[in-house]
Amino acid sequence: MPVSPRPRGRVSLVGAGPGDPALLTRRAASRLRAADLVLFDALVDERLLTLAARAQRFFVGKRAGRHALTQDEINNIMIRAAQRGRRVVRLKGGDPFVFGRGGEEAQALQAAGVPFEVVPGVSSVLAGPALAGIPVTQRGVAGAVLVTTGHDESAFAAQVGQLSPGGVTLVVAMGHARRAALAGVLRAAGWPTDTPAAVVASASSPRQYVWRGTIERLEQGEGGLDGDSPALLVVGQVAALDLTSAPINRVARRRDDRRGIRPRSTEPDALRSPVVRRGER
DSSP: OOOOOOOOOEEEEEEOBSSOGGGOOHHHHHHHHHOSEEEEOTTSOGGGGGGOTTSEEEEOOEETTEESSOHHHHHHHHHHHHHTTOEEEEEESBOTTSSSSHHHHHHHHHHTTOOEEEEOOOOHHHHHHHHTTOOSOBTTTBOEEEEEESSOHHHHHHHHTTSOSSSEEEEEESOGGGHHHHHHHHHHTTOOTTOEEEEEESTTSTTOEEEEEEHHHHHTTOSOOSTTOOEEEEESGGGGOOOOOSHHHHHHHHHHHHHTOOOGGGOHHHHTSOOOOTTOO
């Protein structure tokens, strides 16, 4: 009697978007519904996990030096599960290839010969400023964008030292705790201290917070937040803009928050289900 071939598994590196489940893509929702195993990060809204009703779900996030698992352990889990024929979703906040180590995971899967795909998500480094009413490019104001991180001040200084202040927007992820030092780096690099700056935290969530000021005020420590909410720094002339005053933006957002509205493509009934706790198996 012939032996049935072992089913071939795969891994989907999926971007969950900036936070609001309504910003999940249709393909991402489809992969979650079909998943056998979901490995999710700290910045993922756990309501999304209700889409993966038939899957095992494991929290593997990293926040401020606190790691649930090492990167090698995460890679090994994905590889072993796929080799056993399971459909794995590696669910990451934002986009998997933007400061999410998705590239490292793709390399590990490629080296192991495991089939994988990348499902892009709405990156928070672009969605955050947009939801705060800040266009990162604006004709006649900013014709270029530099997206970087702020956890390494030496690397940050080397990057901004190559820029001519003015005409460029700087978006800094993972730099809020070092905002004063980073502002000092910008001043030393020749950026005028009255250059507009903004802090955008928890973008797309009901807790969204926006602070506007200048490089000088950032260097003085303003724009601070309690806790470890994810926050972006935006520096450049566009940071002075506030394009959120149209009533439809604010009224619709409040109405949707009250009613829990979610788009049909992400199955609103499932998203109203109880939250799945981190680490639930």
